[in-house]
Amino acid sequence: MSRFLCFSVLVLLAAVAVSSKPHEEFDKEHAAEVAEECKTETGATDEDVEHMMKHEPAESHESKCLRACMLKKFEIMNDEGKMSKEHALEMIKLISKGDADMEAAATDIVDKCEAIEVPEDHCDAAAAYEKCIVDHIHEHGLSLE
Template sequence: MKFALILFFGVVVCGAEFDKDLVMKFIQKIKKVSDECTAETHASPEDIKALLEHKIPESHEGKCMVFCFHKHFHIQNEDGSLNKAETIASLDPIKEHNREVYDKVVKVLETCADTAATDSDHCIYATNLADCAIREGKSMGLDELLVVE
């Protein structure tokens, strides 16, 4: 099965633009986190398929899969709040390889941090952030980079 990750701001990896070692390390982490989050949330194959298609899953378990990824990548804290400072700090490898992509991703992060609807349900908030990132990323030409397979 393929594994995908929709990150709220898009930890972007594009083989043609980034160091192959960076790409391989990121893909290995994605696979590990995917296994852990699938087990934790009980997300269905339909939920995974939705993520692969750049869509927000309909089920609550699928939405919690997004939150699980956000926790693993320190985008959201355990309490569901946005961890903006650590998220930006985690983008340093991207900044080193492609400053233009980095700047766009930070802009998406800032926009979504300000505009995504908050929710007391951490899973719903996570998907609101992801939905915003998909929309904003596409508008900035990052749509090919928002999902890693």
């Protein structure tokens, strides 16, 4: 699984709503732009963004909120702090570009992680989803690199 796909799954775990289908505009450059917006909105640092991009656990509440912001901007997390399975699966189909194995693994990960109980705090919920996704990526024998 490519690093970009893993980031995308973590950001499903992901385009500011400028069109009716924000996922159509998703690419690495756009994700970096949204990360900058979220950094400003949450008070996160450049280091927090770096940790997120390297799939390292969030060390501060601001870092967790950075992840929650990203998930919300990409409509992977809804206003209630829950994973939007529909949008996550839409993102996976876009990113997998027809790779059936990749799509199946990512769909399984979304199914499992969408079902977990998460804290009410949206920032903590984002960190819980991220941990679940990373754990299941490894379970599938996939790499974050």
